[in-house]
Amino acid sequence: MYNDYRMNDQNVKDYQKYERTIKTINKRFKTYGYERIKTPMFEQYDLYSQVKSSINKREMIKIIDRTGDVSVLRPDITVPITKQLADNYPELPNDLRYYYVQDVFRQSLLEEGSIEGTQAGVEYFCETSAEADAEVIALACHTLKDLGFSDIKLEIGHASFFHEFIRMIDLDAADVEQLKGLIQAKNIVELGPFLRQFNITEDIIEAIVTIPMLYGNPVEVSERARKIVQTEKMDETLDYLLEVYEILKLYGLENNIVLDLGLINHMGYYSDVIFQGFVEKFGKPVLMGGRYNHLGNEFGADLPAIGFACEVESLLNALTTDTVSPRTPIDIKLLYDEENLKESILIANELRERNYTVLSYPVEKASSNVQNSIYQLLITSKENIFKYRDEQTSFQSLNELLKLLNGAKGAM
Structure with a gap:
């Protein structure tokens, strides 16, 4: 240890x-x-x-x-x-x-x-x-x-x-x-x-x-x-x-x-x-x-x-600074507005149950979090957005989100 x-x-x-x-x-x-x-x-x-x-x-x-x-x-x-x-x-x-x-x-x-x-x-x-x-x-x-x-x-x-x-x-x-x-x-x-x-x-x-x-x-x-x-x-x-x-x-x-x-x-x-x-x-x-x-x-x-x-x-x-790999990225960074706290918690919990690593933050604190992530989710009153690389797609339900995640993993 x-x-x-x-x-x-x-x-x-x-x-x-x-x-x-x-x-x-x-x-x-x-x-x-x-x-x-x-x-x-x-x-x-x-x-x-x-x-x-x-x-x-x-x-x-x-x-x-x-x-x-x-x-x-x-x-x-x-x-x-x-x-x-x-x-x-x-x-x-x-x-x-x-x-x-x-x-x-x-x-x-x-x-x-x-x-x-x-x-x-x-x-x-x-x-x-x-x-x-x-x-x-x-x-x-x-x-x-x-x-x-x-x-x-x-x-x-x-x-x-x-x-x-x-x-x-x-x-x-x-x-x-x-x-x-x-x-x-x-x-x-x-x-x-x-x-x-x-x-x-x-x-x-x-x-x-x-x-x-x-x-x-x-x-x-x-x-x-x-x-x-x-x-x-x-x-x-x-x-x-x-x-x-x-x-x-x-x-x-x-x-x-x-x-x-x-x-x-x-x-x-x-x-x-x-x-x-x-x-x-x-x-x-x-x-x-x-x-x-x-x-x-x-x-x-x-x-x-x-x-x-x-x-x-x-x-x-x-291990030197040249050989150490960068900090391991988390799977998903989830950002939400205050009105959608409950929905963001439900989504985060469901994803964690499926063995994804999830960190969630209010939208206004996004800039203070520098942790890298593979995927990003934005949960707001207007829409829910899934971001992967340079593409972003809106989704309405957890099932749609899971399909987007599976599709992204298949393309990796």
């Missing part, structure tokens, strides 16, 4: 911007066939402490309930959605598409700021396929385009490419985390000396040092990556990523896609394709996602899935 509650003009504008952003996201998610769901605000601490996840347990907001059990304010949404599904299905019954817009709560140990933030995301429960993975990545890109961003980059990687190298070297968990950090930071200077502390062959060291540089055009990067592959699984991974890229080109998104084999699994449960989205003049990802085929196994179910989440506050911060 947007967290500044000072009732001033800037607060109203900020909240309108927030609402427009959410409305745009909701609309795009629905166009891909996703249904909205929600998860409880309070969850059992054990739900998160027992599964693989990058959520730092010390960042969770913990609460002791009256029975002495530890609960947490919702720090993540993918985990409880998967748990809810696993409680009902031991295996995937058919493809399932869900989306959410909910607050998550975390207290950062490194940064000051609000513990509350809004996430908007999708979870597509389906078997692995290049078509499904490309569709979700396309949805992520289309969502950012809908919000008005023009310079969008979706960086795509694969969890198993780096994992194959980890299987070939003997490092403990702490050393693996340090290695991940060096690769993510593209710290090539320190990467080689770090690896040479261990009993690792020079060809493997040289291959791992190359990983941070495997970034750019998917075809070109895959060609360079073929020179360092050590296993058949790595080759298969590159083939799969290229297949996903070819499908994304069919969506017309080839200029938005970057292959980054140094993109490391940022959530403990991601198992295959991983991706993150960047927009112009904003230095951190505004969305992250990936395929998590094994998270359901943590709850005794086989529920392969892919999804992503947008940090709504990051999107709002990234």
Whole structure:
């Protein structure tokens, strides 16, 4: 939720911007066939402490309930959605598409700021396929385009490419985390000396040092990556990523896609394709996602899935005055003279019952209302007028008005 509650003009504008952003996201998610769901605000601490996840347990907001059990304010949404599904299905019954817009709560140990933030995301429960993975990545890109961003980059990687190298070297968990950090930071200077502390062959060291540089055009990067592959699984991974890229080109998104084999699994449960989205003049990802085929196994179910989440506050911060869409117009502005107040109220109520957004004003106050509208109605003692674009038509009854509205919508 947007967290500044000072009732001033800037607060109203900020909240309108927030609402427009959410409305745009909701609309795009629905166009891909996703249904909205929600998860409880309070969850059992054990739900998160027992599964693989990058959520730092010390960042969770913990609460002791009256029975002495530890609960947490919702720090993540993918985990409880998967748990809810696993409680009902031991295996995937058919493809399932869900989306959410909910607050998550975390207290950062490194940064000051609000513990509350809004996430908007999708979870597509389906078997692995290049078509499904490309569709979700396309949805992520289309969502950012809908919000008005023009310079969008979706960086795509694969969890198993780096994992194959980890299987070939003997490092403990702490050393693996340090290695991940060096690769993510593209710290090539320190990467080689770090690896040479261990009993690792020079060809493997040289291959791992190359990983941070495997970034750019998917075809070109895959060609360079073929020179360092050590296993058949790595080759298969590159083939799969290229297949996903070819499908994304069919969506017309080839200029938005970057292959980054140094993109490391940022959530403990991601198992295959991983991706993150960047927009112009904003230095951190505004969305992250990936395929998590094994998270359901943590709850005794086989529920392969892919999804992503947008940090709504990051999107709002990234939106500039150039990219923010203008204030959403209402459907109908209704103007009336004093003698026809009763009739105008009846008409406004009937239209609202039909899901039109209606604002009504006395004629003398019309000039002080600057809200844009798609249609205008003028209700006076002399005549009733329907205005759309540069045309105006008189009408006598509600039925005539509804016909005019339907005709105008059909012409849009």
